[in-house]
Amino acid sequence: MKIRVVSSREEIPALNPNEKVIHLAFRPSNKDIFVLAETCPKIEAIQLPKSYKRTVSKSIEMFLEMQKINLLEGDVWGHRKDINEYYNVSQSVLEKIQELKADRFTNEVIAEKLSRESKLNSDMILYILSKRTID
Numbered sequence: 001m002k003i004r005v006v007s008s009r010e011e012i013p014a015l016n017p018n019e020k021v022i023h024l025a026f027r028p029s030n031k032d033i034f035v036l037a038e039t040c041p042k043i044e045a046i047q048l049p050k051s052y053k054r055t056v057s058k059s060i061e062m063f064l065e066m067q068k069i070n071l072l073e074g075d076v077w078g079h080r081k082d083i084n085e086y087y088n089v090s091q092s093v094l095e096k097i098q099e100l101k102a103d104r105f106t107n108e109v110i111a112e113k114l115s116r117e118s119k120l121n122s123d124m125i126l127y128i129l130s131k132r133t134i135d
Contacts, residue, residue, distance in 0.1 A: 001089040001128065003047065005076055006036075015039050021127075023047040023076050023087065033060050037067055045070040045127050074121025089128065093118045097128060 006012060007025040009032050015022075019040045024047070028036070033056075037043060046069060048056070053073045064071050076087040093114065100110045107129045111122035118125075 001094065002086040003076060003089065003124075005085060005087055009035075012036050012039055018042055021045045021047070023074075024052070025049070025076075027052045027055060030057060030060050033063070037063075037069065043069055044131070045072050047072040047074050047076075047121075047124060049073075049075050070127055072121070072123040072127055074124050076119075089120065089124075090118075093120065094128070097125070101129075 001021070003021045003023050004015065004019045005023045005025060006015070009026065009028070012032060012035050015036075017040055020042055021044060022036065022040065024032075024036075028048070033046070036046070046064070048071070050073050053071065056071065061071060096114060096117070097110060100113065105113070107126055110129060111125040114120065114125050115122040
C-alpha cells in the first residue's frame with residue numbers, strides 16, 4: 001500500500017487524480033482540503049500529523065465526513081520525499097495484520113499492537129483494516 005506524501009500546497013494541483021491515501025506534511029487551510037478533494041476525486045483518506053490535525057476546522061471535518069474521506073492522525077517516520085514521493089507500507093506489516101486477523105484479534109488490539117511494532121499510527125492501521133478484506 002502506498003501513501004502519497006505532499007509537502008506543500010503547490011503540489012496539490014499536480015497530483016494524480018487516482019490517489020487514494022495522502023499524507024499532508026504541511027498545515028492545510030480549508031481551501032487546500034477543498035482543492036485536494038477536487039483534484040483527487042477517488043481519495044479515501046488524508047493523514048495529518050497530530051499537531052496539524054488538531055487545527056482542522058469543524059466545517060472541514062464535516063465536509064470530509066460527507067465526502068466519506070477519512071481524516072487520520074499520524075506521520076510517515078523516516079520518509080525522505082527527495083528520494084520517493086510515496087511512503088510504502090511494508091509487506092511485513094500487511095502480513096502481520098493478516099496473521100493477527102487470522103488469530104481472531106480485534107481491530108483495536110491489532111492497531112495497538114502494530115502501532116508499537118511498526119512506524120504506523122493506530123489510525124492508519126485501523127484504516128488499512130477497514131479497507132482490506134482479510135480472512
